[in-house]
Amino acid sequence: MQYRIGIDMGGTAIKAGIVDENYQVVYRHSRPTGQGFERVVADMAAAAREVAEMAGLAVSDFPCVGVGTPSCINPNTGRLVFSNNTNWRNVPLREELEKHLPVPVYIGNDANCAIIGEALAGAAKGCANVIMLTLGTGVGGGVILNGKLYCGGDGMGTELGHTPLIAGGYPCTCGINGCLESYASVTALIRQTKEAMEAHPQSAMHAYCREHGDVSGRTAFDCARQGDAAALAVVDQYMEYLANGIGGLVNVFRPEIVLIGGGLSGEGDYLLKPLNERVKKYVFASDIIGVPPIVKAALGNAAGTIGAACLDQM
Amino acid sequence: MQYRIGIDMGGTAIKAGIVDENYQVVYRHSRPTGQGFERVVADMAAAAREVAEMAGLAVSDFPCVGVGTPSCINPNTGRLVFSNNTNWRNVPLREELEKHLPVPVYIGNDANCAIIGEALAGAAKGCANVIMLTLGTGVGGGVILNGKLYCGGDGMGTELGHTPLIAGGYPCTCGINGCLESYASVTALIRQTKEAMEAHPQSAMHAYCREHGDVSGRTAFDCARQGDAAALAVVDQYMEYLANGIGGLVNVFRPEIVLIGGGLSGEGDYLLKPLNERVKKYVFASDIIGVPPIVKAALGNAAGTIGAACLDQM
Numbered sequence: 001m002q003y004r005i006g007i008d009m010g011g012t013a014i015k016a017g018i019v020d021e022n023y024q025v026v027y028r029h030s031r032p033t034g035q036g037f038e039r040v041v042a043d044m045a046a047a048a049r050e051v052a053e054m055a056g057l058a059v060s061d062f063p064c065v066g067v068g069t070p071s072c073i074n075p076n077t078g079r080l081v082f083s084n085n086t087n088w089r090n091v092p093l094r095e096e097l098e099k100h101l102p103v104p105v106y107i108g109n110d111a112n113c114a115i116i117g118e119a120l121a122g123a124a125k126g127c128a129n130v131i132m133l134t135l136g137t138g139v140g141g142g143v144i145l146n147g148k149l150y151c152g153g154d155g156m157g158t159e160l161g162h163t164p165l166i167a168g169g170y171p172c173t174c175g176i177n178g179c180l181e182s183y184a185s186v187t188a189l190i191r192q193t194k195e196a197m198e199a200h201p202q203s204a205m206h207a208y209c210r211e212h213g214d215v216s217g218r219t220a221f222d223c224a225r226q227g228d229a230a231a232l233a234v235v236d237q238y239m240e241y242l243a244n245g246i247g248g249l250v251n252v253f254r255p256e257i258v259l260i261g262g263g264l265s266g267e268g269d270y271l272l273k274p275l276n277e278r279v280k281k282y283v284f285a286s287d288i289i290g291v292p293p294i295v296k297a298a299l300g301n302a303a304g305t306i307g308a309a310c311l312d313q314m
Numbered sequence: 315m316q317y318r319i320g321i322d323m324g325g326t327a328i329k330a331g332i333v334d335e336n337y338q339v340v341y342r343h344s345r346p347t348g349q350g351f352e353r354v355v356a357d358m359a360a361a362a363r364e365v366a367e368m369a370g371l372a373v374s375d376f377p378c379v380g381v382g383t384p385s386c387i388n389p390n391t392g393r394l395v396f397s398n399n400t401n402w403r404n405v406p407l408r409e410e411l412e413k414h415l416p417v418p419v420y421i422g423n424d425a426n427c428a429i430i431g432e433a434l435a436g437a438a439k440g441c442a443n444v445i446m447l448t449l450g451t452g453v454g455g456g457v458i459l460n461g462k463l464y465c466g467g468d469g470m471g472t473e474l475g476h477t478p479l480i481a482g483g484y485p486c487t488c489g490i491n492g493c494l495e496s497y498a499s500v501t502a503l504i505r506q507t508k509e510a511m512e513a514h515p516q517s518a519m520h521a522y523c524r525e526h527g528d529v530s531g532r533t534a535f536d537c538a539r540q541g542d543a544a545a546l547a548v549v550d551q552y553m554e555y556l557a558n559g560i561g562g563l564v565n566v567f568r569p570e571i572v573l574i575g576g577g578l579s580g581e582g583d584y585l586l587k588p589l590n591e592r593v594k595k596y597v598f599a600s601d602i603i604g605v606p607p608i609v610k611a612a613l614g615n616a617a618g619t620i621g622a623a624c625l626d627q628m
Contacts, residue, residue, distance in 0.1 A: 072599050082599045090602060129467030141566075145459075145467070152568030153443030153459070154603070162598045163562035165481050167497075167555060174598050176561065183481075241481060247490065248477035252455075252566070254466030284476045284488050285386050285396045288403055289468070 003055060005048050005062050006309030008110070008301070009033070009040065009069040011085040016047035017305040018055050023121030025302050027054040037091050045100030060102040067097065067105065068113030068308035070140070075155045075311075078107055084138075084173060106311035111140025112149055112158070113307030114261055114297070116314050119144050121306055122259075122298035129255040132297065133160060133246070136262035138173065139181040143253060149314040161185070165245050183241040186217035186263050189234075193220045196234045203230035221267050239274055246275070247282020250292060261297035272296055317369060319362050319376050320623030322424065322615070323347070323354065323383040325399040330361035331619035332369050337435030339616050341368040351405050359414030374416040381411065381419065382427030382622035384454070389469045389625075392421055398452075398487060420625035424618055425454025426463055426472070428575055430628050431617030433458050436573075437609050443569040446611065447474060447560070450576035452487065453495040457567060463628040475499070479559050497555040500531035500577050503548075507534040510548045517544035535581050553588055560589070561596020564606060575611035586610055 003026075008015040011033060018027040029051040034043055044067065052059045059065065071083035078094025097105045108116075115124070115132040124130040128147045134140035141160025143150040152158055161181035162174050169178030170188070182188055193215050197205050205223045209215055220238070223231035246258055264271065276294050280286045297303060307314075317340075322329040325347060332341040343365040348357055358381065366373045373379065385397035392408025411419045422430075429438070429446040438444040442461045448454035455474025457464040466472055475495035476488050483492030484502070496502055507529050511519050519537045523529055534552070537545035560572055578585065590608050594600045611617060621628075 072603070074603075082602050143566075145464070150459070152566065153570055154568045156599075156603050157564075157566055157568035159565040159598045162565045163477065164479050164494075164558050164596075166483075167479050167558045169480075176558075176596055176598070178558075180478075244478050244481045244490075244492075248493075250471075251473040251476045252457075252466065252471055254468045254471035256467055282478075282490055284473045284490070285470075288396050289386070289388075289470050 003057065003062060004309035005051060005059070005065045006113070006305040006307070007044055007047060007065065007067045008113075008304045008308065009044060009067055011070070014040070014043050014047050015305065016044075016051040017302075017309070018051055019306050019309040023117070023306050023310075025305050027051050029054060037086075037088060037096070040086075041093070041096045042100060044097060048101060062103055064104045064106055064312050065097070065101055066113075066308035066311040067093070067107045068110045068304050068311075069107070070110040070138075072156055072159075073107050073109045075106070075108060075151055078105070080107065081156060104312070108308065108311045109140070109142075110134075110304055111142045112151065113305075113311065114140070114303040115142030115144055115259065116149055116307030116310055117299050117303030117305070118259055118261070118297050118307075119147075120310055122303055123295050124257050124259055127256045129253065130257055130259060131160070131249055131253050131255045132259035132261060133184075134262040135184060135242075135260060135264035136186055138187070139185045140262070145253075160249060163245070163248070165241060180241075180245040184238070184245055189217050189220065189238050189264070190215050192234050192238060193231075196220070196230045200230035204228040205231050217264055221270065225270065239271070239278060243275055243278035244282045246294060247279050250279070250282075251284045255292050257292050258294045259297045260294060261303065265296045268296060317371065317376060318623035319365060319373070319379045320427070320619040320621070321358055321361060321379065321381045322427075322618045322622065323358060323381055324424075325384070328354070328357050328361050329619065330358075330365040331616075331623070332365055333620050333623040337431070337620050337624075339619050341365050343368060351400075351402060351410070354400075355407070355410045356414060358411060362415060376417055378418045378420055378626050379411070379415055380427075380622035380625040381407070381421045382424045382618050382625075383421070384424040384452075386470055386473075387421050387423045389420070389422060389465055392419070394421065395470060418626070422622060422625045423454070423456075424448075425456045426465065427621030427625065428454070428611065428617040429456030429458055429573065430463055430621030430624055431613050431619070432573055432575070432611050432621075433461075434624055435620055436612035436617055438571050438573055441570045443567065444571055444573060445474070445563055445567050445569045446573035446575060447498075448576040449498060449500060449556075449574060449578035451499060451501055453499045454576070459567075474563060477559070477562070479555060494555075494559040498552070498559055503531050503534065503552050503578070504529050506548050506552060507545075510534070510544045514544035518542035519545050531578055535584065539584065553585070553592060557589055557592035558596045560608060561593050564593070564596075565598045569606050571606050572608045573611045574608060575617065579610045582610060
């Protein structure tokens with residue numbers, strides 16, 4: 001029986017999990033993310049020890065510890081190159097964490113961990129060529145080529161959210177204007193929803209928000225399902241952006257399958273059915289060479305833990 | 315001494331070449347591209363025999379024959395899937411050509427052949443991770459990962475010209491609106507130049523065209539060099555499109571080097587110097603992780619012949 005440890009280092013919580021040989025997360029431990037690099041590193045080590053103890057083991061009984069985090073990571077140097085959340089720049093995450101732990105540490109981008117999890121045990125199980133978009137606060141991207149995680153030539157690539165969708169368009173958090181992320185993230189959808197609400201004071205979205213609270217990624221989708229015209233237009237345009245972006249990525253990678261993860265994937269078939277149809281017009285020669293299916297990721301947040309735990313295998 | 319045969323099958327000419335062990339094209343034979351699939355296949359076989367004879371050899375003395383063509387190719391099945399020039403769809407190019415020749419045939423997209431040539435013997439020699447854009451009638455794309463040609467999961471990918479630049483924008487020849495190709499090809503530059511000339515009747519570009527003939531990809535660049543304001547604006551906008559597109563590809567692939575080939579690469583440093591500067595603002599975290607150099611391809615048309623001849627090695 002081979003257990004593995006995976007850690008999600010997020011902006012609000014450090015979540016450690018034990019993953020068994022069937023890629024199930026069998027023990028979980030979570031603690032709030034503290035302030036400062038040294039503190040966070042010490043807390044991650046403590047979380048690894050804690051979750052190991054829950055399994056009746058010590059960290060030294062494990063082959064390694066894997067960490068996934070929503071940051072630009074250099075897997076070759078083990079450095080966290082850039083994090084929007086913490087504003088850390090080029091910190092030696094692997095090296096410092098290894099000082100606290102008796103086993104090798106692997107670090108990876110959270111979107112890369114998610115696709116590893118999905119490829120090993122989720123919606124892309126058995127697929128050798130996969131792309132995944134995680135639609136949340138940002139748009140995370142992961143790519144698997146020939147069964148292996150692809151990280152770009154120097155390890156810091158596959159920033160699929162930071163490819164152009166509308167050059168010169170809406171400012172992205174990365175500093176570039178018009179990235180896919182600035183049109184297809186949940187953050188972008190919320191912006192698009194607010195703009196539509198402002199333009200359409202009669203839209204049912206106003207009543208929806210009075211009932212449910214602030215505008216969220218669900219506002220437009222829920223009201224579109226009820227037939228609200230302004231909400232339908234928001235969802236229509238959002239799907240078009242997403243289909244166009246996915247089409248371009250298919251033209252580059254020609255994967256067997258495209259996975260959609262993150263908060264927005266919760267919309268399920270209401271999102272995915274039209275998306276599978278619409279993407280055809282954005283895929284080069286799609287009538288001849290076909291279009292891969294766009295499928296909802298299967299594992300939710302567990303994918304990141306599983307993928308982090310298995311970073312050394314990819 | 316190992317000689318190889320490479321064939322460029324273009325819209326106007328079939329060009330066969332013998333490539334020596336130093337990747338030099340040592341014999342060349344060219345004939346016009348005829349009409350119809352069977353005729354073109356027979357002509358390619360004849361061109362291979364002709365160029366072999368020029369070297370005092372027979373085709374059976376060669377390990378294989380490689381063919382590059384500006385089409386969507388399935389390297390796994392050997393089928394030419396789609397060609398804009400000839401409107402061929404899903405024809406068994408390799409199979410038919412092998413009926414005429416005593417050795418195995420390899421077929422590839424022309425942009426892929428060009429990057430192979432450049433990686434083996436040109437501007438990307440010794441580089442393991444390369445992307446190349448060929449700026450001509452269209453925008454061809456090639457990708458080398460870990461020293462091997464990458465063709466996408468099913469072999470029909472790396473259509474870098476058919477990724478979004480301005481979603482919903484100018485119609486591309488592929489049927490999608492707003493592709494990189496529809497803003498960064500020479501065809502697009504000519505359109506942009508004509509639009510600027512129409513808007514600026516006093517531009518020096520009018521006199522330039524009276525002297526040099528029809529608007530070409532050189533019109534705006536040559537007049538910009540002379541300081542014409544309208545031409546400078548065309549070149550400025552064109553470079554911005556190109557920089558934005560390249561930046562997105564760098565964010566995905568993080569190559570060691572980006573090559574620019576095709577007719578427009580003839581502009582040399584006047585294009586490449588500002589491009590290297592401008593691309594920085596389109597590369598994710600460029601101030602921390604750096605930007606690969608954008609370099610002119612070195613081999614011109616020979617790259618395609620060399621790459622076709624060496625398709626079996628990649």
